[in-house]
Amino acid sequence: xxxxxxxxxxxxxxxxxxxxxxxxxxxxxxxxxxxxxxxxxxxxxxxxxxxxxxxxxxxxxxxxxxxxxxxxxxxxxxxxxxxxxxxxxxxxxxxxxxxxxxxxxxxxxxxxxxxxxxxxxxxxxxxxxxxxxxxxxxxxxxxxxxxxxxxxxxxxxxxxxxxxxxxxxxxxxxxxxxxxxxxxxxxxxxxxxxxxxxxxxxxxxxxxxxxxxxxxxxxxxxxxxxxxxxxxxxxxxxxxxxxxxxxxxxxxxxxxxxxxxx
Numbered sequence: 001x002x003x004x005x006x007x008x009x010x011x012x013x014x015x016x017x018x019x020x021x022x023x024x025x026x027x028x029x030x031x032x033x034x035x036x037x038x039x040x041x042x043x044x045x046x047x048x049x050x051x052x053x054x055x056x057x058x059x060x061x062x063x064x065x066x067x068x069x070x071x072x073x074x075x076x077x078x079x080x081x082x083x084x085x086x087x088x089x090x091x092x093x094x095x096x097x098x099x100x101x102x103x104x105x106x107x108x109x110x111x112x113x114x115x116x117x118x119x120x121x122x123x124x125x126x127x128x129x130x131x132x133x134x135x136x137x138x139x140x141x142x143x144x145x146x147x148x149x150x151x152x153x154x155x156x157x158x159x160x161x162x163x164x165x166x167x168x169x170x171x172x173x174x175x176x177x178x179x180x181x182x183x184x185x186x187x188x189x190x191x192x193x194x195x196x197x198x199x200x201x202x203x204x205x206x207x208x209x210x211x212x213x214x215x216x217x218x219x220x221x222x223x224x225x226x227x228x229x230x231x232x233x234x235x236x237x238x239x240x241x242x243x244x245x246x247x248x249x250x251x252x253x254x255x256x257x258x259x260x261x262x
Contacts, residue, residue, distance in 0.1 A: 013073045028068050029061075032083060036060040039087045045223050045238070056091050063090025108146050109246060111136055116250035126204055126247070144239070150246075151238040201251035209244035212237060 009031060015024035040056035047056075067086035071079055115135040119127035127135075133143040202213060208230065215221045215229065223237045230237065 010073075016068075017073065025068065029064060032064060032068070032079070033061070035080060035083050036064050036087055039084055040091065042222065043088065043091055045234075051095075059091045059094040060087040063087035066090065105150060109150055112143075112146070112150075112246050113250040113253065116247055117254045120250070120254065126206060147239045147242055148235065151235070151242040197252060197255045198248065201248045204251070205244055205247060209240050209247070212240045213244050216241060 009028070012024040012027045012031070015021040016028060036057050040053055040060050044051065044053045044056055063086040064083055067079070067083040070086075071077075071082055073079070112132065115132045116127065119131055119135055123131070129143055130140050133140045136143065138146070202210060205213065211230065212226055215226045216223070221229070223241070224234045227234045227237045
């Protein structure tokens with residue numbers, strides 16, 4: 001009679017957390033290793049072809065190990081949700097340390113954010129692409145070209161909007177990882193306030209961008225799958241994702257009282 005894999009995993013967690021059993025730790029790493037491939041695959045779809053997916057996987061393994069070491073099964077949080085945020089954070093941190101994103105690309109992203117902030121304050125609504133292009137002094141086609149380049153090079157993700165700290169403090173926007181009762185009351189208040197601001201910003205996104213955010217981050221669809229749902233190409237979905245994240249960052253910057261500068 002074969003044992004229930006779920007029971008085995010529970011036993012591995014107990015053996016590692018209670019007794020420090022290194023064999024159990026290795027079993028946990030092996031069991032959850034597909035999460036690393038999953039996260040690396042999703043991130044690689046928005047990265048240049050020069051970035052090797054196998055490198056992303058090797059970076060993500062460190063995030064998985066970190067998640068296993070710091071995870072507390074007694075808190076009732078689903079490990080997969082917790083680990084995905086850690087794995088993604090480890091990969092992004094490594095890419096940042098390599099500083100592979102050109103400064104000109106970062107500058108363009110900030111210019112678009114600044115245009116969103118200025119125009120939303122002026123127009124009291126979400127600006128169109130044509131209005132953003134005019135504010136930046138470029139044509140609409142040039143704006144779309146910039147967004148396309150950003151979509152291929154940006155590692156900015158929705159989760160990063162949730163936390164400004166280092167990876168050890170980075171949570172997942174869809175799961176309560178921290179114990180609020182143990183936190184500083186001011187930090188708890190700021191976290192709730194940030195959640196409200198972000199929820200409002202998402203609600204104000206253009207419909208297609210809102211759908212992309214929902215399907216990608218809530219439903220776990222790939223960019224290709226979202227393209228099939230919307231009837232557009234994968235590159236167009238990637239562009240919509242980039243625009244949505246830049247709009248959300250602009251809204252958060254505006255709420256925090258500053259405008260990004262290039």
